[in-house]
Amino acid sequence: MSKTLTALCLCLHAVAALAAEPGPVSLKSSRTTIEFDRARAGAVVSLTDNSTHTEFINKDAAQDLFAIAWTRPGDTSGKQERLTGHDAKNVHWEVTERSVTAVFERLGGHDLTVTCLVSADPARDDVRWQLHASGEAPLVLERIDFPILDLRAPLEADGASDTVVTGLTKGGVFHQPAKWKTGQGLSFPQPGSLAAQFGCYYSARAGLVSHTCDSRGFPKTLDLHRTADGLRWMWQRRCYHPMKQPFELGYEISTATFTSQTPGEPADWRDGADLYKQWALQQPWCAVPFAQRTDVPDWMKSGPAMIRFSRDWLGRPERVEGWLDDYWKKHFPKTPLIVALWGWERVGSWVSPKYFPPYPSEEGFKRVVAAARKADGHAFPWPSGYYWNVEYQQNPDGTFQWNDWDDFNATGLPHALIERDGTPLVRKLPWLEGGRNAVLCRGDAWTRQWFNRNAVTLMQLGCDMVQVDQVVGGLAPGGGECYSTQHCHPPGLGVWDAEAFADQLRSLAAECRGVQPDAVLSIEEPQELFNHLIGVQDYRDGQSQRWPSLPETTHASVFGYLYHEYLPVFQSNPVSGDLKMLAYCAVTGQIPHWVPHWPVSPSPALVGGDFEEWSEEEPAGWQRVSGWQGTNYVGLPYRDDSVKSHGTASMRLENRLESDIVQVSQNVSVGPGHLEPGHTYRLRARMKVESLAKPNAVNLAALTSKLGSKGSWRIPLPGPGDWSEGSVEFTMPDEATFLRIMIHVSGTCRLWIDDVVLEERVDDRWEPLIQPGSPPEHEFVEQWVRLFHGEGRPYLLLGTMIHPPRLLAPLPPAGERPPMDPVMTGAFRAPDGSEAAVVANATAEPQEVQLQWQGRVHNLQMAPSSLRLVR
Incomplete structure (x- = not known):
């Protein structure tokens, strides 16, 4: 120098x-x-x-x-x-x-x-x-x-x-x-x-x-x-x-x-x-195209699909088995399936590192993994990276349902990420319901081995995939900014952090493959620096509408365009019934991924309105909401076998403090055979109130996939007294993708809910709304999976993304830029040099599509909810 x-x-x-x-x-x-x-x-x-x-x-x-x-x-x-x-x-x-x-x-x-x-x-x-x-x-x-x-x-x-x-x-x-x-x-x-x-x-x-x-x-x-x-x-x-x-x-x-x-x-x-x-x-991350990689199993190169089971599913292994046997194997018997497992952690979803025995038990977890394997599936849990949960679920008195400070101080503290003032980074995170996480420093070799041990345990339980979660885009929590002088890295920010994570991925692959030879790794959100060290990528380009302060943002698969032939991606957070998002993912060459539905046979569209079946702290089909926009909902629902309107049980809601909030919610899909725009429906419920400090209600909201409201209604809770029935009629508006039913009570209360029923008007009478046993997106998903696994595989999985066809019709009205068009296109070049376009109709109506591709104009008649390859 x-x-x-x-x-x-x-x-x-x-x-x-x-x-x-x-x-x-x-x-x-x-x-x-x-x-x-x-x-x-x-x-x-x-x-x-x-x-x-x-x-x-x-x-x-x-x-x-x-x-x-x-x-x-x-x-x-x-x-x-x-x-x-x-x-x-x-x-x-x-x-x-x-x-x-x-x-x-x-x-x-x-x-x-x-x-x-x-x-x-x-x-x-x-x-x-x-x-x-x-x-x-x-x-x-x-x-x-x-x-x-x-x-x-x-x-x-x-x-x-x-x-x-x-x-x-x-x-x-x-x-x-x-x-x-x-x-x-x-x-x-x-x-x-x-x-x-x-x-x-x-x-x-x-x-x-x-x-x-x-x-x-x-x-x-x-x-x-x-x-x-x-x-x-x-x-x-x-x-x-x-x-x-x-x-x-x-x-x-x-x-x-x-x-x-x-x-x-x-x-x-x-x-x-x-x-x-x-x-x-x-660069190193483009040294070998995905089709030629020897560290990726053949099933990943065959064009798999993906499904995600959350904690309420894992708590009922028989339901997972039923969905795989009666829906997946019935419609897609020859397609490998990635089975993402959310909520498998012992204490609660995303609560680390006391993962084992996994939820609902080691036996129950193994039963889910075995069911996946039987269906040519691959269990895919997402341990929470370098977080160490020290507090979880804050009680009204300031204590916590889960407290792990003693073990952290004894074991984790020497390896914790240290701030400028010499103290460990500890921060409150929304999914911890008032609790906090500390962070371990991955620049410390002990930390990297600590994570590997957890992943290897999952491999021993039968999983053959794992995602390093909570490392958004390869960045450690806290921004990788550790000032410790005891971790064998220079203090403060430096390239050491990225290099430590690359070492983590290399050692993780080696140790996992010692148990599962075909183990596949992933990380939360893409980072080009690590493409060559993982086998599949969690992507979130479908969430570009998170920038409401910046006008007119439209979707673009930028990472996919750059690296499609080097690493397959999947959309991390699909929403049931969101056909536009599924179509967008299809034309950008992403792995087919959607959420499971239940039941898989004709049944009421609103699940568990009788509150007879429960799992952990919530009734079957419903979700206890832990908070919203920074406010913790600490109230809990309870199964009550002694007070009920009909059957053997009801749901009791009980808040003891004025600041307590409890909410139990359920989403009902919009689409053919489900709720349909322009149709009139009624929600009714039986309610009994012993005490209620202030007015509350059963709230309904017609929402888009981005939680934009298209309409709302409510059934007010009655005053104290015996059982009574309340109801509300509503017409489903256009553009909504689901109806959210929210039984929401704030302030002190003691009340019961039972016999919640969603009905449709048939001629001059009301009848329970029955769903057909398949999700509203089934028709599109079926085309997508077969194309991705079959004829379209050289393009949609293994191909290079190229400039798309020019769409000539239909076009949005002049001056409008919707986040996603009703008809979407993409284009790919296969490893053999051939090229193909893919066109999706994300509407419930037929579309006359005109596009310019490879020097000529193509005219296509696209059926509703359809997908087509054009060569």
Whole structure:
């Protein structure tokens, strides 16, 4: 390093004359021309696309090329101070035809030098950026923002076609960022929710793509936010680096412009993603396509489907057996099945690490696993990563139903993730019902082996798949920020965390395969850095509507587009009856995944309204809701055999404190043979109240898959007295995907509910609504599973995702951008080079579909809820 700095200083001395010139300097690649203003400490004042001459920079807003944030050694507050190039005492420049080097000396008066190197070659597409720092200043580098680009917003005309797309898992396409409010934007870490280290900003005319070139996993963030003058875009390298030794960024940053690959067509995010993929294909995670991997069993390459059983199912192994025997094997006898198990943990769902014996018992758990194997299924539990639950289910008096502090302090504390002040990270999480989790540090070899032991126990119980859960996008809880000096890693943020997780996955695979030779691994939410170390991926791109503050977000399978041929994905959280989401997953080549239904024979659509059957703390068919939006519902329902309207039992609700809330809910699907839009229904219930401090009700809500309300109704609870009946009539609105029935009581109470019945109007009479024994999405799922496992497998499972056909009809009304279109398309290239499009009709009506594909127009008659391969 010292020789490099000496040579650099000699070069700078040789061009000292340039240092005195305050004017702009520029570089040019084959696609892009970029200009720096030396009078503004190197701020980027122009970035243009060479072919369209589109200007991306707001020259008037540009101020800084870089910024650093630092803290003082020993300061545990985390308070950061900021310096930019304007704070340098001296700036030296070296300019050649293909590079610009700027050396900023004595930033803020400190013995601190920052060197920025930018290079471009007319024979290369992109501009490359590097940065390093040196000096003996008594400070700790914590963040480097570089390069800082102040982009125009709107980019073209009124900004109607302006769009932002990043490698974010739950991202999608963010339209018209000029409409964002000042300060609004996106900021995502890698490792973490930035599953692929790139982003692009484009209009119909041209776009800008920026990515880091990091194959190791240095902590970084892509940050873009609206300013009063445009859109500020920057990469933030996050670290904890005492300046007693030189600092290196650890990677180059690439910036390039792009246009549509099809003349006359508007630019698209895939055009930018294709440029990024050219770099990604050279990385370890793209060394071997999925079809050629030898560490993945053949059944995974055959095109499996997936189902998820939650805790209420696991508590009834006979129900799991019934669904597998009477539904799965009846309709899909030759297709392997991934069987995700949620709620298998001994104490409660997602409560770790006291997992064993698993719920409902070791015998019951083995019975579920055996049933899966009998159906050519593969049991797939998701242990909660590095969390150690120390408190669970807070009681009204502040105590907890479960408390594990003693064991944590005795065993886990030496290996815990440590904050700046030397204390372990402990935080409250919503699914713990008022409780808290501590976090173990995976940089500690003990922790990695601790997780492996739990996974191996699951393998010994018959499972042959496992997901490392609660490591969102490969990021450890707490952001991987551990300040311990006892764990054999440098304190603070560093690449050590990503490398430790890669070691975890390698050792986990080896130990699990010692028990189950074909064991398959997964992690919660994708992270390109680890693609090659796992065999299937939990994906959440169907949740891009979680950004309600940013207008007009539409879905996009960005990670899938980049890596479809390297790692299969499944949508983690399907919703019963959500046909649009299923269709979206089908055309983006995801593993068919949906939720099971019960019963599997014709029966009342509302399950368990007589409250005769119970499991743990809730009646069969119902869910005890533990909280909502940060409020814990500590009240409980009880089976009561002595007070009932009919039968052998009722449900008693009892709150002892004014602050107590209890809610028991059930979802009823919308679709053919179930609740149908435009039809009129009635819900009735028998109720008996002994005491009720304030008005409450049985509430009904017609909801979309994203919990948007389309209508609501209620049955008020009566005053104290004997049994009485209440009812409400309602008409199911359009666009709802399910009806949620919520028996909700807040405040002190003692009351009983029985004989809840959902009825439909048939002519002039009311009759119980009977479901047909198959879910509303059955017809679509049946087509999807057969296509994915059969004719479509080379494309939908093993193929490379390519630019989709252009949909000509039907189109949404002018000016509207629904999150998902009623008719959706995708396209893939199989390993043999052949190409196919896939088209889905996600409506209950026939559709006349017209699309442009491979140089010609295709006209298709699509039946309701249908899926088709076009070649």
